[in-house]
Amino acid sequence: MSVIYFLISISVVVAGIFLYLFIKSVKSGQFDDAYTPSVRMLFDDEVNVKQKKTNSEQTENKQKENQI
Amino acid sequence: MDKKTCYHCGNEVTTFNRIEFDSREFCCNGCKTVYEIFSENDLGCYYDMEATPGATPEEANGKYDFLEKSDIINKLLEFNEGTTSIVSLYIPHIHCSSCIWILENLHRLNEGVIRVLVNFPEKKATITYNDSKVTLKELVLLLTQIGYEPYISLKNYEEKPQSIDRSLIYKIGIAFFSFGNVMMLSFPEYFNIDDIWMREYKDFFRWLILLISLPVFFYSASPYHLAAWKGIKTKNYTIDIPMSLGIIVMFIRSTIDIIFDLGPGFFDSMTMLVFFMLLGKLFQQRTYNFLSFERDYKSYFPIAITKIGEDGVEEPIQVYEVVKRDRLLIRNQELVPVDSILISNSAFIDYSFVTGEAVPVEKKSGDKVFAGGKQVGDVIEVEAVNTVSQSYLTQLWSNDVFQKKVDMKYKTITDTISHYFTPVLLTVSVLAFLGWAFVDLNAAFNVFTAILIVACPCALALTAPFTLGNAIRIYGRNKFYLKNVTVVEQMAKVNTVVFDKTGTITTNANSTISYEGDELTKEQQNDIRNIIRASNHPLSRKLYNFLSTKVVVKPQFFEEIAGQGLVGVINDVKYLIGSPKLLGIDTEKMINETSVHIQINGIYKGKFIFANHYREGLKELFDNLTYSGYKLVILSGDNDGEKEALQELLPESTTLVFNQKPEEKLSYVNYLQEQGGNVMMVGDGLNDAGALAQSNVGVSVSENVNVFTPASDAILDARMFEYLKSFLKYSKKSVKTIKLSYILALSYNVIGISVSIMNKMSPLVAAILMPISTISIISFVTIMSNYYAKKIIKKD
Incomplete structure (x- = not known):
């Protein structure tokens, strides 16, 4: 029966951990600029695509070499 | 004729300024150069993300010399340790994703740059760089060169970035945490099942709820208590008083209920209420980070100015260090920072910003030049007669108006309502208490507190923030x-x-010149420019800046006919430039349009129109x-x-x-x-x-x-x-919306108060009534204000 004390305490503690993390991230300024990261994220993709291309070309070349 | 635009900046490309490069069209050399820089460094992506993202770079010759002085640099830097420096620059041109991309890839243009972080809403770039490889001046010049000129003013020099107040977010976070948990823990009580299970755990739930609610009452709700206390002290019955009263009564009664095992208390309603109220506060706190509403002259004045030393050496000095008798060098487009006397032969000072005069004023040697004027034309020399803070313009800021706190000047519509609401509420609750006191003293206390709890003008107080927000x-x-x-x-x-x-x-008429008529050849444009070179008429100056050719030829013959125009001969070609009267043609006089007509060797060519002045x-x-x-x-x-x-x-x-x-x-x-x-x-x-x-x-x-x-x-x-x-x-419609929703909010209050007067109020009823009123009010004002916006403000 007393498991309910245990479960509810855990649930409150877990919620408390999330609250702590939220406050901590606000304090660090993570939410001050909500726009730029959303754009920046897309740039990273773009650069990666280029690198991947060169990577995949290289692997293709390697594969060709292997085939030969 | 379809309009062509510059590939870089999107300005119109006309026959006067077209530059072709790499099979693309540019409006000026500056734009072309930026394009060249980008394509050489493999940054052509810049143009893929957004069409015409750039800005025409301004010329910066000598403008940033002051960035060589180490005490000025140190004031601007945010961080400096070893060779690593960090500087935050405000760059007004940041406006699209291309801008973020190019700035954050600045390290590919200059190897001294370590990292750039753009804050888009604030239009700020935080640049980390290696100061042994690149100086701040070089960095600023590089930015200027690619069209991202940072804006550095006296204000940057004085102010250090303030710490941001994030306490409202913390309060909301805590209120939300408590609200969620209290709601969950109150759930068993809502069903009002009286069995063994419930009896066993009731106390555990209630005491936990009390514990979780404490931070909401003491921390999250504190701004309301403080505001209410302030209101009472100044006899200003703001909406905060009934709200704070409601929250306090709710807290005390619930605490008593739990301690003496009388009931579950109203903590669920209390936490929810505080959470919603704080949310409303956040909602009306719309800030435009990139704008500043508090600018004074400091935001316009440059940090430093070039001083000419005794032996003729040019040296940048901080403007506050300017003293009487200092000789200063003012370049084109620079602001005169102090009242001074002109030493050069003549100068044109644009006072449009200071006095509202539209046309630049000509000053002769020995004339007084007031601070705040913008110098247009060649470099001039002036001698300071005042210091910055004693200048004519800056003294305007010593007027009382600038000392007042604007927010305190007005009474808001909510305050007006609460001025009546608070006394009425108190009267009703006291009367109800007295009425019930004859029946049952215990019930009387219940009714009294229930009224104050239910009447807590949550919906009333939320209306204005949400509508106006x-x-x-x-x-x-x-x-x-x-x-x-x-x-x-x-x-x-x-x-x-x-x-x-x-x-x-x-x-500001400079940018709105267009040409109508037969096309002029490059030579003809060049000749026209050379003829108007000598004229100081404002229209001539504007036209001179508009025509972009660069060759300088002295006309063989030149005459300025006052009020009519110019006659000039270059390479045996005769040009008439001016009003229709000069050219001897008859055109209808157009109000609100200024034009300069061109006639070459007796043949009418066309006119330059200085578009709509108003x-x-x-x-x-x-x-x-x-x-x-x-x-x-x-x-x-x-x-x-x-x-x-x-x-x-x-x-x-x-x-x-x-x-x-x-x-x-x-x-x-x-x-x-x-x-x-x-x-x-x-x-x-x-x-x-x-x-x-x-x-x-x-x-x-x-x-x-x-x-x-x-x-x-x-x-x-x-x-x-x-x-x-x-x-x-x-x-006006927004205020009307608020008034309408007040009626709605007050009717909820009337229902709630009537229920409480009959002593039928239970925590469950409160927990249902409050969110219903809040949510219905919020949706009502949101729908209404959007509807009016659609009806009234039509977008083109």
């Missing part, structure tokens, strides 16, 4: 940026609108405003040269006042207010700053909202000027 957002989308929500209410009360002339109802839609705006019953005034610092044209253009009832000095503008607005006017001042320059501060609503119109706006309550993008009427109308 929404209104501010809608205005912002239409490029009309308000300082805070009280401005909307003030706008609804406006009955007099005062306009400045130069820069407000007129445009803003588009000006006549309609004035007609509409007059029709709606607003009193209109034009308050100009300029001379009355345009009086007739304005009288013809504008409704008869418009009052025209000319030759107003900045202080006179201020006192004129004050005079109107004493006559019972609620004045909206629409201005643009520093000369309006006093009037803007004095008026009930000060609106500064700006062609580039990121840079030049004096302190004001609102900033209006010049392109939306003609919508001013709609904005005013919308503010």
Whole structure:
């Protein structure tokens, strides 16, 4: 029966951990600029695509070499 | 003829300025150079993300020499350790994703740059760089070169970034945490099952709820208690008093209920209420990070100026270090920072920003030049006669108006309501207590507290923040940026609108020259430019800047006929440049259009049109405003040269006042207010700053909202000027929406109070009634304000 004390305490503690993390991230300024990261994220993709291309070309070349 | 635009900056490409490069068209050499830099460094992506993202780079020769001085650099740097330095620069041009991309890839243009982090909403770039490889000056010049000129003013020098107040977010976070958990823990009680299980765990649930609610009462709700206490002390019955009272009563009664095992208490309602109220607070706290409403002269003045030492050495010095008798060098487009005397032969000073005069003033050697004037033309030398803080312009800021806290000036609509609400509420609850006291003292306490809990004007207090917060957002989308929500209410009360002339109802005419007629060859353009070179007529100066050819030839013959135009001969070709009268042709005189006609060797070629001097839609705006019953005034610092044209253009009832000095503008607005006017001042320059501060609503119109706006309550993008009427109308509708929803909110209160008077109030009823009222009110005002916005403000 007393498991309910245990479960509810855990649930409150877990919620408390999330609250702590939220406050901590606000304090660090993570939410001050909500726009730029959303754009920046897309740039990273773009650069990666280029690198991947060169990577995949290289692997293709390697594969060709292997085939030969 | 379809219009072509510059590949880099999107400006119109005409036959006068076209430059072809890499099979793309550019409007000037600057744009082409930027394109070259980018394509050489494999940054062509810049143009893929957004079409025409760039800006024409400005020339910066010598402008940033002051960045060589280490004490100035140290003031600007945020961090400096070893060779690593961090600087935060405000770059007004940041406006699209291409901008973020190019700036964050700055390290590919200069290896000294380690990392750039752009904050888009604030238009700031934080640059980490290696100062052994690149200096701050080189960095700023690089940015300028690619069209991202940072804006460095005296304000940067003085102010250090303030720490941001994030406590509201913490409070909301804690309130949300408590609200969620308390709701969950209250759930078993809602079903009111009286069995063994419930009896066993009831106390555990209740004490846990009490514990979790403590931070909400003592921390999250603290702003309301403080505001209420302040209100009581100043006998100002704000809405915070009944709210704080409701929260306190709820807390005390619930605590007693739990301690003495009388019932589950109202903690669920209390936490929810505080959470919603704080959310409303957040919602009305719409800030435009990239705009500043508190600018004074410091934001315009440069940090440093070039001083000419005794032996003729040029040396940048900080403007506060300028003392009397210092010789200063002022370059083209630079601001004169102190009152001074001109030493060079002659100079043109553009005072449009200080006094409102439209045309640059010619000054001769020995004339006094006032601080704040912008130098146009070649480099000049001046001698300071004052220090910066004693100059004519800067003294305007010692006026009392600038010391007042604007927010405290007005009573909001919510406060007016609560002025009646609070006493009525207290009376009702005391009467109910007395009534029940004859029946049952215990019930009397229950009723008394229940009334105060239920009447806690949650919905009432949320109405205004949500309506006005929404209104501010809608205005912002239409490029009309308000300082805070009280401005909307003030706008609804406006009955007099005062306009400045130069820069407000007129445009800054430099950019609006077009040509109509037979095409001119490069040689002909060149010749025309060389002829008008010698003329100091304002139109000639504008046309001279417009034509972009660079070859300098001295005309064989040149004559300026006053009031008509120029006659010049170059390479045996005779040019007539000027009014139709000079050319001997008959054209209908057009109001509101200035043109310069060209005739070459007796053949009429065409005309340069200095497009619409007054803003588009000006006549309609004035007609509409007059029709709606607003009193209109034009308050100009300029001379009355345009009086007739304005009288013809504008409704008869418009009052025209000319030759107003900045202080006179201020006192004129004050005079109107004493006559019972609620004045909206629409201005643009520093000369309006006093009037803007004095008026009930000060609106500064700006062609580039990121840079030049004096302190004001609102900033209006010049392109939306003609919508001013709609904005005013919308503010009235917003206030109407608030009034309507008050009726709704009050009816909820009446229901709640009647239930409590009958002693039927239970925590469950409270927990249902409160969210219903809150949510219905919020959705009502949101729908209404969006509906009005759609109806009134039509987007083009």
